Amino acid sequence: HHVRDKNNETATAKTCFNFLRKTGRSFSPVVEELHPELALPVCIFYLILRGLDTIEDDTSIPLEIKEPLLRNFKDYLDEDGWNYTGNRLEEKDRELLVQFDNVIVEFKKMKPVYAAIVRDVTEKMGNGMADYARRSASEKIGIESIAEYDLYCWYVAGIVGEGLTRLFVEAELAETDLINQGLYKPMGLFLQKTNIIRDIREDRDDGRRFWPEEIWSKHVDHFDDLFQPENRGLALSSSSEMILDALQHVCDCLSYLAGLREQSVFNFCAIPQCMAIATLELCFCNPALFDSSLKISKGDALGLVVEAGRGMENVCHVFCRYVDQIQRKIQPEDPYYLGSRAKCDEIRTFA
Ligand code: PS7
Ligand code: MN
Ligand code: MN
Ligand code: MN
Numbered sequence: 001h002h003v004r005d006k007n008n009e010t011a012t013a014k015t016c017f018n019f020l021r022k023t024g025r026s027f028s029p030v031v032e033e034l035h036p037e038l039a040l041p042v043c044i045f046y047l048i049l050r051g052l053d054t055i056e057d058d059t060s061i062p063l064e065i066k067e068p069l070l071r072n073f074k075d076y077l078d079e080d081g082w083n084y085t086g087n088r089l090e091e092k093d094r095e096l097l098v099q100f101d102n103v104i105v106e107f108k109k110m111k112p113v114y115a116a117i118v119r120d121v122t123e124k125m126g127n128g129m130a131d132y133a134r135r136s137a138s139e140k141i142g143i144e145s146i147a148e149y150d151l152y153c154w155y156v157a158g159i160v161g162e163g164l165t166r167l168f169v170e171a172e173l174a175e176t177d178l179i180n181q182g183l184y185k186p187m188g189l190f191l192q193k194t195n196i197i198r199d200i201r202e203d204r205d206d207g208r209r210f211w212p213e214e215i216w217s218k219h220v221d222h223f224d225d226l227f228q229p230e231n232r233g234l235a236l237s238s239s240s241e242m243i244l245d246a247l248q249h250v251c252d253c254l255s256y257l258a259g260l261r262e263q264s265v266f267n268f269c270a271i272p273q274c275m276a277i278a279t280l281e282l283c284f285c286n287p288a289l290f291d292s293s294l295k296i297s298k299g300d301a302l303g304l305v306v307e308a309g310r311g312m313e314n315v316c317h318v319f320c321r322y323v324d325q326i327q328r329k330i331q332p333e334d335p336y337y338l339g340s341r342a343k344c345d346e347i348r349t350f351a
């Protein structure tokens, strides 16, 4: 078993791991436990994308400033001492951008093949976020079609999955097949869709909408109607359809995970997926989803880390268990009753 040599870490690497702990509570344990060849590169990768997302999320930055920041972010990675202090004070990850020079120092020391992958993902994600920010700043406020929703999720998470898979292969910790199969896309989409479903209320309070109009407009006339107490039934039907849409990716995610051989890479990939299915189960048929972001308990999360770490068979058990709980909650009057039941049956047969 390989262990990272924390005593030989530079001061900037230590600072980066501290930022990872502060800004990525769910990712930091799995990143720190990664094979030592990849722990620091993936930590830097994470912080770069977290920095980009902090700019994307700040609704106080006007589009004329935000758009070039997002599109040019990949170039700042080579600018010694670059930082950004323009975020509004409340933005929780502001400090990362203020001290971004530490991330740049470590990015420049990264193996060139790894750095090229990270830069490529940063460029594509920055441009995708900028396209979306531009569209939502003009007449439209949010995502309209399911195709647009899938494209947004591809930019902010699918591409990350592709980049991470390339890193695993470059580090010889995964087989080349894993890239060719393209299953990194559903891996990213499943995580991102779960985040968008869970954060519906928080995002709406920030003036942002990620649930596609094509889905919610079947149930309510206006987006804000989802949050009115008298519309809880219609809001829950919308959430059922959103969750059913996310569940379409589950079988592909399990196929991706089944292709991993190295234990630390397996844990890194499998644990967030198990947290996601547990989160979807918590959100399913839960009216509190429209009051605040729901979070699985610390105890449940800890149990999932242990279970997922015991290998593929246990990960399948985790998925079967949560899918079974979802299936028990589906109401016969739910318009997605049959579709959801069929999907749950399919996943349990597959797993
Ligand atoms: C493993 C094949 C480089 C480890 C990990 C920072 C979380 C933040 O949190 O609503 O509500 O503010 O603004 C596939 C992670 C996809 C991405 C996307 C899995 C980078 C990440 C920046 C691929 C994670 C899914 C924004 C964009 O949503 O979030 C495998 C490492 C993975 C970061 C996530 C997040 C997007 C995000 P929040 P938002
Ligand atoms: Mn964010
Ligand atoms: Mn964001
Ligand atoms: Mn979110």
Ligand code: MN
Residues within 6 Å of the ligand: 057, 199, 202
């Ligand atoms: Mn957010």
Ligand code: MN
Residues within 6 Å of the ligand: 186, 248, 249
């Ligand atoms: Mn799909």
